[in-house]
Amino acid sequence: MSLAARVEEKLYQNRYLVDAGKPHIAIRPHEKPSENLLAMTHICPAGCYSETSSGQVEITPDGCLECGTCRVLCEASGDITWNYPRGGFGVLFKFG
Amino acid sequence: MIEERFDAIVIGAGMAGNAAAHTMASRGLKVLQLERGEYPGSKNVQGAILYADMVEKIVPNFREEAPLERHLVEQRFWMMGDRSHTALQYRNDDFNEDKPNRYTIVRSQFDRWFSKEVQAQGAIVICETTVMELVSDAYGKVIGVRTDRRGGTIFADVVVLCEGVNGLLGTRAGLRASPKPEHVALAVKEMHFLPRETIEARFNLRGDEGVVVEAAGVISKGMTGMGFVYTNKESISVGMGCLVSDFAENKDTPYGLLEAFKNHPSIKPLLEGSEVKEYAAHLIPEGGYNTIPELFGDGWVVCGDAAQLNNAIHREGSNLALTSGRLAGEAIFQIKSRKEAMTKQNLALYKKLLDDSFVMKDLKKYKDMPALLHANSQNYFLAYPQLVSKAMENFLRVDGTPKLDKEKATIGAFIKERKWSGLFGDAWKLARAWR
Numbered sequence A: 001m002s003l004a005a006r007v008e009e010k011l012y013q014n015r016y017l018v019d020a021g022k023p024h025i026a027i028r029p030h031e032k033p034s035e036n037l038l039a040m041t042h043i044c045p046a047g048c049y050s051e052t053s054s055g056q057v058e059i060t061p062d063g064c065l066e067c068g069t070c071r072v073l074c075e076a077s078g079d080i081t082w083n084y085p086r087g088g089f090g091v092l093f094k095f096g
Numbered sequence B: 001m002i003e004e005r006f007d008a009i010v011i012g013a014g015m016a017g018n019a020a021a022h023t024m025a026s027r028g029l030k031v032l033q034l035e036r037g038e039y040p041g042s043k044n045v046q047g048a049i050l051y052a053d054m055v056e057k058i059v060p061n062f063r064e065e066a067p068l069e070r071h072l073v074e075q076r077f078w079m080m081g082d083r084s085h086t087a088l089q090y091r092n093d094d095f096n097e098d099k100p101n102r103y104t105i106v107r108s109q110f111d112r113w114f115s116k117e118v119q120a121q122g123a124i125v126i127c128e129t130t131v132m133e134l135v136s137d138a139y140g141k142v143i144g145v146r147t148d149r150r151g152g153t154i155f156a157d158v159v160v161l162c163e164g165v166n167g168l169l170g171t172r173a174g175l176r177a178s179p180k181p182e183h184v185a186l187a188v189k190e191m192h193f194l195p196r197e198t199i200e201a202r203f204n205l206r207g208d209e210g211v212v213v214e215a216a217g218v219i220s221k222g223m224t225g226m227g228f229v230y231t232n233k234e235s236i237s238v239g240m241g242c243l244v245s246d247f248a249e250n251k252d253t254p255y256g257l258l259e260a261f262k263n264h265p266s267i268k269p270l271l272e273g274s275e276v277k278e279y280a281a282h283l284i285p286e287g288g289y290n291t292i293p294e295l296f297g298d299g300w301v302v303c304g305d306a307a308q309l310n311n312a313i314h315r316e317g318s319n320l321a322l323t324s325g326r327l328a329g330e331a332i333f334q335i336k337s338r339k340e341a342m343t344k345q346n347l348a349l350y351k352k353l354l355d356d357s358f359v360m361k362d363l364k365k366y367k368d369m370p371a372l373l374h375a376n377s378q379n380y381f382l383a384y385p386q387l388v389s390k391a392m393e394n395f396l397r398v399d400g401t402p403k404l405d406k407e408k409a410t411i412g413a414f415i416k417e418r419k420w421s422g423l424f425g426d427a428w429k430l431a432r433a434w435r
């Protein structure tokens, strides 16, 4: 079983309140992703980043754990914009 | 949203924010606290070890009220080889005292309790509200905040930034820089549930006694990082964290690393048969003393993780957050009692109190450690643990080889890997940074 499948299983245990249609992280349109953006396809702990068949990086932040790793790595260069979800939305840790 | 003006607005209901809000409200200040989570703790992740002394200074009788898991009687440090671990283990029955020094907690439960205490002191706490920006006057003095709720700006004499490691508000207002990838660790963590008798049997515990396992070595694949296993009453927290810059270079997945840690033959039997109920991730500030930003300015102070007040070497963060929040609250109260303004000059009192406390003294002691560990991670987190493991195996396998030959082989392996100069250099640097 691939690790990508496993992270989905992990996220399934969590509680989320998804703010439908209002993604809190966005990737700047690009032809070729930067090295850091590409690294996110491995190191995002929620597996939100993936590579498309044409080699760009895309994001689906529904399972986002709001850790900030992608912000620390990709915000300064302008590769992404990063915000917190609206108050009350996003991941809701039961234990933390 | 709210028309009135406050003495202080506290951003965040984590450890620092609750300490600051409690300290100010209990002294009669008019405090508004804003938290983006559905309830305090719903966004927070910790191991979690709680240090009693720092809570006691805020809520003296917390042991009777707070949701605590186990008091700690034993600490294990495991240096991990591929299929082995070499342990340093300390257990002391004196830790079964009336007022134990350290406990495990479940963070979201603890934060909720703490917030009730804050509200009981008279602070107004509003959750489900993300603060979007700080509001300043024409001279650059912070005078309030703007939130994502309808209604305008809320004003206060001072804003206490307890927004945690990601600290968007302070960085966007230009009060400090965003954390750098080499100064923050990404930690992932799972909660494993088991019947309490099973946990007690597996970890050799009676009643509410608890054990901490800290693990370093090959599990982080040469990255600067650690794993941990903490016992709660009916659950076990298991986690793993490494520097973000190392992750970016190695491209390992954090959950892959966590899976490998859980499946290490030394860890697996501890978790056997457990039910996993949550998977979380969070950053930990690990840059230490040299990365602490400006801590105060006109109309604002910053506490806890947002100010990089975290002691990665000792795995302490919540106590530094609690202490910095409390001292910020005390400084603000003192300035207010003198009927003086919340200027940068006056708020320097917060920094002074912090400098005199263990917070800055401890961080200063280890100021060179983060850079050293980062620069030498391949040696400290991969080569040496493997060598130690090999040495132990050599020493313990009785196979007719004379002991002297075994010792020679072990020393030879160390020298081959790192050369004498490298070995002495590494030991020397470590000793110096520790002092």
Ligand SMILES: Cc1cc2nc3c(=O)[nH]c(=O)nc-3n(C[C@H](O)[C@H](O)[C@H](O)COP(=O)(O)OP(=O)(O)OC[C@H]3O[C@@H](n4cnc5c(N)ncnc54)[C@H](O)[C@@H]3O)c2cc1C
Residues within 6 Å of the ligand: A084, B011, B012, B013, B014, B015, B016, B017, B034, B035, B036, B037, B040, B041, B043, B044, B045, B046, B047, B048, B049, B050, B051, B129, B130, B131, B132, B162, B163, B164, B165, B167, B168, B169, B187, B188, B189, B239, B282, B283, B284, B303, B304, B305, B306, B310, B315, B316, B317, B318, B319, B321
């Ligand atoms: C895996 C892990 C294990 C750890 N283990 C330990 C341990 O065993 N012992 C220990 O002492 N420390 C430990 N720490 C460190 C400890 O968790 C932190 O040092 C501590 O939580 C810092 O407290 P804080 O109040 O500064 O920040 P936080 O506790 O992170 O609180 C920040 C709060 O601010 C809120 N917030 C942020 N921005 C906004 C905004 N714009 N508007 C409204 N609200 C906002 C957040 O929702 C959050 O509630 C660990 C950390 C991790 C990640």
Ligand code: SF4
Residues within 6 Å of the ligand: A025, A043, A044, A045, A046, A047, A048, A049, A061, A063, A064, A065, A066, A067, A068, A069, A070, A071, B281
């Ligand atoms: S914040 Fe963390 S979990 Fe969310 S997308 Fe970024 S790296 Fe992934």
